[in-house]
Amino acid sequence: MEFIALGKTELLVSRTAFGAMSLDCPEIEAFGDKADEKACSLVHQAYDAGINFFDTAHSRPLCEKRLGAALHGIRQNVLLATKTNAVTPPQLRADLQESLLALETDTIDLYQLENPAFLPLEHGEDGMYSILSAFRKQGVIKHFGVVTESLDIARQAAESGLYESVQISFNMLSMQPVIDFVKLCQSREVGCIAMQPLNGGIVKNIPLAFGFLHQYEHVVPVWGVHTQEELQQILYFNDHPPLVDDKFNAEVEEIRRRFN
Numbered sequence: 001m002e003f004i005a006l007g008k009t010e011l012l013v014s015r016t017a018f019g020a021m022s023l024d025c026p027e028i029e030a031f032g033d034k035a036d037e038k039a040c041s042l043v044h045q046a047y048d049a050g051i052n053f054f055d056t057a058h059s060r061p062l063c064e065k066r067l068g069a070a071l072h073g074i075r076q077n078v079l080l081a082t083k084t085n086a087v088t089p090p091q092l093r094a095d096l097q098e099s100l101l102a103l104e105t106d107t108i109d110l111y112q113l114e115n116p117a118f119l120p121l122e123h124g125e126d127g128m129y130s131i132l133s134a135f136r137k138q139g140v141i142k143h144f145g146v147v148t149e150s151l152d153i154a155r156q157a158a159e160s161g162l163y164e165s166v167q168i169s170f171n172m173l174s175m176q177p178v179i180d181f182v183k184l185c186q187s188r189e190v191g192c193i194a195m196q197p198l199n200g201g202i203v204k205n206i207p208l209a210f211g212f213l214h215q216y217e218h219v220v221p222v223w224g225v226h227t228q229e230e231l232q233q234i235l236y237f238n239d240h241p242p243l244v245d246d247k248f249n250a251e252v253e254e255i256r257r258r259f260n
Contacts, residue, residue, distance in 0.1 A: 001050025001238065004218065007191030009143045009164050011079055011109060013053040015214075016238045017193070018046045019224035020056040023063040027226040036066060042225055043070035047078065049235045055167075055193070055222045057083040057114060058095045061102060068103035081110035083147055087117070089131040096135065110165060111141040115148055119156045129162065145191060154181055158190045165191030170219065171199045172212035172252050173259050186218045197221040202259065206233050208252055211242035 002015045022028075023039040031038045043054070043066075054071070056063050064082060071078060082099050086092035100106060111132070113120065120128035135141045145165030146157045157163040158181070166185060170178055171194065185192035194213060203209050213221045225231045242248060 001052075003052070004220070006110070006143075006193075006220065007164050007185070008189045009110075009191060011053075011143065011191075013079055013220055014051045015220060016051055016234065017053040017055055017220050017222045018043065018051050019195070019222040020054050020063050020067040021060050022224040022226050023056075023066045024060060025224075025226045036069065039066040040070040042228065042231060043067060045228065045231055046225070046235075047074060049238075052077065053079045053081070053220065055081040055110075056103075058099045059083070059085055059114065061098075064099055064102035068105065072104060075105055079109040080105060081112060082108055083112040083114035085114040087126075087128075089127045092128065092131055096140065100140075107139060108141045109143065111135070111144045112147045112165070112167060113144070115150075116146065116153065119146065119153050119160070121160065122162055145193075147193075147195070151177060151181060155184065158184050158188050161188075163190070165193055167193035167195050167222070169196040169199070170194035170213070170221075171197050171203060172209055173199050173203065173256060182216055182219060186216075192216075192219045194219050194221040197223055199259075203255070205251075205255070206230075207237055207242045208248070208255065210234070210237040211244050211248060212252055214241045215244060 003012045004015055006013050028035050028038050054067060056067050084092055084095040086095045120126055122129050132144045143164045145163050147167040148154050154166050154168045157166050170182055182192055197213055198209055213219060223234050
């Protein structure tokens with residue numbers, strides 16, 4: 001497993017990250033009473049393969065709970081990220097406490113604002129940035145960033161110097177403005193986390209998707225895992241990255257033209 005620094009943080013994360021927002025997916029729920037056990041086995045399979053970065057969200061409470069249970073006994077060896085869609089400091093405080101309880105931990109390595117309507121700034125009247133800074137000072141969260149579908153907010157976050165990471169949809173179907181943003185993150189030393197590496201399931205070719213993202217050495221794709229077979233395939237290409245050559249690029253461009 002290859003590890004990289006997440007932006008300017010001291011977090012040394014696996015370049016292949018585990019998206020735990022899928023731990024309540026239909027494929028896992030199909031196991032019925034054994035769904036919790038199945039979710040746990042997927043997390044441990046990822047951990048045993050060297051993945052140390054796990055990302056979830058407060059908006060998926062069952063996922064947080066299952067991830068917390070799966071990490072029992074190994075929490076100290078992994079880096080944990082979760083998100084809040086709170087819009088006020090009291091809501092954020094409540095969300096954070098619930099996430100800590102569900103994840104069975106006393107600190108979050110990376111806490112992220114999820115799809116904010118605007119970017120909270122230092123000394124802003126909304127108080128959101130101030131409370132994030134206070135929790136970081138207390139050590140309840142170690143670092144904080146933004147998750148957004150808005151390229152404008154993503155740019156603001158990267159350029160502001162106030163946020164340590166930005167998580168945005170980035171995959172082989174992404175258009176040039178998104179690619180330019182990814183390069184901006186590198187120049188600003190902002191952690192760049194790629195959600196939806198398969199574009200919400202539209203991209204079916206995992207080798208091409210993996211190879212495309214692997215070209216960006218500072219980007220950490222978060223792979224939402226639904227089945228053991230899917231995880232095995234992701235881990236295989238982590239160990240054997242596809243060769244990016246003219247044939248590879250031609251196949252990527254063909255798919256990009258088809259969907260764009």
